[in-house]
Amino acid sequence: MTYTLYIGDRMYSSWSLRGWLMLEKFSLPHELRMVGLYSGTMAQDMAALAPARLVPTLTLPDGTVVGETLAMAETLAERHPDAGLWPKEAAHRATARWLCAEMVAGFTALRGDCSMQLSHIWQGFQPSEAVLADLRRIETLFAHARQTSGHASGPLFGTYSLADVFYTPVAARIIGYDLPVSAETGAYCVELLRDPAVLSWQEAAREVTYDPEPYQLDLARRPWVL
């Protein structure tokens, strides 16, 4: 029983990272297939998965195709009720679902201005007022999650869950652009990015290079050392 996850790129595809973490972190057997997100072959590579057209896309062992990361998360959680994808307690689970849904639907300024990259830390990035508002909202949601769960640090709901999966690429944006957040949020972001699974993903990401690199900024950079 193996899932197949189609991903685009490890360095820059935030959604691919989410799709992979929800399999990898919960020990769900899977194989990966690369899709040419930046090589111009994406439509061709994904033709057999139509009408899915974005990465990640998941296929279930029976061949069912599932697009959209949130749909994948719910499908995997339903198929593996004991794997702990969602928090055990109902109130925590409802809040975790809320955080994931708001992430998928929101933070458009942060996502638009600070494309995820796991290569280096930009120096001197000046966030717009809209990006700062997104950061405030993210910290409000984190505070609400922690108040609900009673866990002041570590995974938002005490045990690593889909909420942490969905906010890992958000953490990469916060760290990768050196964005202003509280010490607590910064520590949580670093913890998410120091996860051994994320580090192995980042290491594999470095094996692929692009010329020109996507999402360049006219800014100095420092090495990604956390």
Ligand SMILES: N[C@@H](CCC(=O)N[C@@H](CS)C(=O)NCC(=O)O)C(=O)O
């Ligand atoms: N809402 C989708 C977003 C997926 C997404 O935007 N993936 C990007 C890569 S990170 C993509 O496939 N872009 C290719 C395109 O837009 O043609 C999800 O939750 O999975």
